[in-house]
Amino acid sequence: MSTRTKIVIGGVAVGFLTLFIFPWWLTALIILGVLAVPVVGYLALDPSQRKRVRAQSRKRLNG
Structure with a gap:
């Protein structure tokens, strides 16, 4: 499981807790x-x- 997935799951858990x-x-x-x-x-x-931000995110997706 990636770090990003763990953060999203934690955020959803905190949302339900609130x-x-x-x-x-x-x-x-x-x-x-x-x-x-x-x-x-x-x-x-x-x-x-x-x-530049869009180009950087595209670069991450491609490689």
């Missing part, structure tokens, strides 16, 4: 915040920086 500890709306806000941070970070990049 459902039992906090109200559902607070859990939804936490999950949305965790998803929004990388999106906002990507959108804050210049177009040339975004191009």
